[in-house]
Amino acid sequence: MSSHSSYVPSSGVMQWMDARLPLPRLVYDSFVAYPTPRNLNYAYTFGGILAIFLVSQILTGVVLAMHYAASSGIAFESVEKIMRDVNWGWLLRYMHATGASFFFIAVYLHIFRGLYYGSYKQPREVLWILGVIIFLLMMATAFMGYVLPWGQMSFWGATVITGFFTAFPLIGDPIQQLLLGGFSVDNATLNRFFSLHYLLPFMIAGVVILHVWALHVTGQTNPTGVEVKSSKDTVPFTPHATVKDGFAMVVFLAIFAYFVFYLPNFLGHPDNYIEANPLKTPAHIVPEWYFLPFYAMLRAITFNIGPIDSKLGGVLVMFGSIIVLFFLPWLDTSRVRSAAYRPIYRVLFWVFAFDCVFLGWLGAKPAEGIYPTLALIGTIYYFAHFLIILPILGLVEKPKKLPNSITEAVLAKHGGSGRPAGATASPETKG
Incomplete structure (x- = not known):
């Protein structure tokens, strides 16, 4: 890929900005003129879909955090208050909860596309490793977020998952106690998980930036697996890739909207609408x-x-x-x-x-x-x-x-x- 930029400032103000902080040039080179393989199919659109969902999860999560109370005594009640008393709270909560599931649907399809087309092979090893790190951070974020509603499955899920660490000799018990903030799932656990659930998405965003950077260094793979050999093999990112990505996003978001408005609890567990009770274990966790x-x-x-x-x-x-x-x-x-x-x-x-x-x-x-x-x-x-x-x-x-x-x-x-x-x-x- 050539490092030469074809960006030309459109006005004196943009020229002044370009000489001091070339953000418009960066955007133009990365999302307008960036050469992409001309044979990309719709399997390559999930990266853009994931970016949209990451932004959506962060924005809805920040607003929800303004109304959520990370206290074991009132956490469950605060979620119900969000649903009933906060303006558009029900929509924000359903977008965030259902969005987590659709985030994982998109990331699994993204991973399987990489496996099918060999996107992990030389010289894209670091690109792949960064993707796996993002996946791990997503799993940690999702697990901690699932605990926050403080329902039955939240409580007992946290009990079971944190109990895994006790399997490790010597270090297991101290790690579990550090996560729990004590010897059992309680208020300290909820505070820890809320703090980490709020922090980790911003870490994910940082690794995503590295992931996109690595992608732009090595170039994108394509369904043939053959590297770009000349300018005839590529087309500008805009409009060719943006139109295809945009159409795929509209379809994916339409399905997402259907679940948000008509099946918001379909992908969840009914026991999580029962307040956490340490004395009553669900039949199946x-x-x-x-x-x-x-x-x-x-x-x-x-x-x-x-x-x-x-x-x-x-x-x-x-x-x-x-x-x-x-x-x-x-x-x-x-x-x-x-x-x-x-x-x-x-x-x-x-x-x-x-x-x-x-x-x-x-x-x-x-x-x-x-x-x-x-x-x-x-x-x-x-x-x-x-x-x-x-x-x-x-x-x-x-x-x-x-x-x-x-x-x-x-x-x-x-x-x-x-x-x-x-x-x-x-x-x-x-x-």
């Missing part, structure tokens, strides 16, 4: 739907593994399911990025996607009968995909021939000339 695959992995380990007891084993497996994502750029040994040119990987990708959905379904089931066994099978396949299948598949799979350029792939797709006469396959497919 389950986290929010976006944590269910990891919850299934946690409960899949029902046996000791040598000196590691089942509780510690489950916690290690749960955290390991995310840690393994950090090493994905080096676990996938194939030099071909896109699954469009990897026939075996394309099938195994969909098997992996099904396995993740299957684990999510199992996470919502009680830990009895055949469900723990099925969860164990799903967990084994999850780790096998990253630790066994990807390293071996890259060595034995024979990919299809790659186009010599993005332009060639576009022409071939739309009935153009395709590969020029005498052209050879890309070096990426050799060996």
Whole structure:
């Protein structure tokens, strides 16, 4: 990508500003003239959707914090007051709560798009790692936010999740007590979680800036996985990408609005409309739907593994399911990025996607009968995909021939000339 800027100030004021703080130039170079691959499809629009939802979550969260009381005695009542007495409070609360679910829907689709098109491969390893860090921060933020309504599932979810840390010898109990502010979930816990829930979104925003910076340094991937070779392979970000992103945002926001206005509690748990009661345990304690695959992995380990007891084993497996994502750029040994040119990987990708959905379904089931066994099978396949299948598949799979350029792939797709006469396959497919 060329670093030359084509920005020309439109007035004397903009020229004066450009010479002192070139923010207009930065915006122009990043969101107007920035060259993007000409073959991007709608799977690449979720980055922009996530940016919109991050802003929405921060804005609605700040306003809600103005009316929320982080005290175990009145937290539940303050949420009800927001719903009934604060002007448009019901809308802000539903936008924030439902927005968390749609934030995770978009981020999961964004992650699976990256897995399908190999967006984690060289030279984009740091870009991918920053994305995984954002995902971890999102999970921490969402968990702490789920505790704030101080309903039954909030209280007991916090009790169960913080109890995981006691599985670690020596350091587990001090970490749990630090999180709780004592020896049980109480007022100090609520204050801590409220403070961190308010802080973490701004940390997410900071890492997102680094994520976008890394993207602009390495350039965006595309469905072919072939790098940009000339200006013919790219189009300006505006209007080509902005129109496509804008349309996808409108569709996604329309679905989001439907849930906000007609099904605001569909993705939540009814027990959270019952005030927290330390003396009454719910029949089944389950986290929010976006944590269910990891919850299934946690409960899949029902046996000791040598000196590691089942509780510690489950916690290690749960955290390991995310840690393994950090090493994905080096676990996938194939030099071909896109699954469009990897026939075996394309099938195994969909098997992996099904396995993740299957684990999510199992996470919502009680830990009895055949469900723990099925969860164990799903967990084994999850780790096998990253630790066994990807390293071996890259060595034995024979990919299809790659186009010599993005332009060639576009022409071939739309009935153009395709590969020029005498052209050879890309070096990426050799060996």
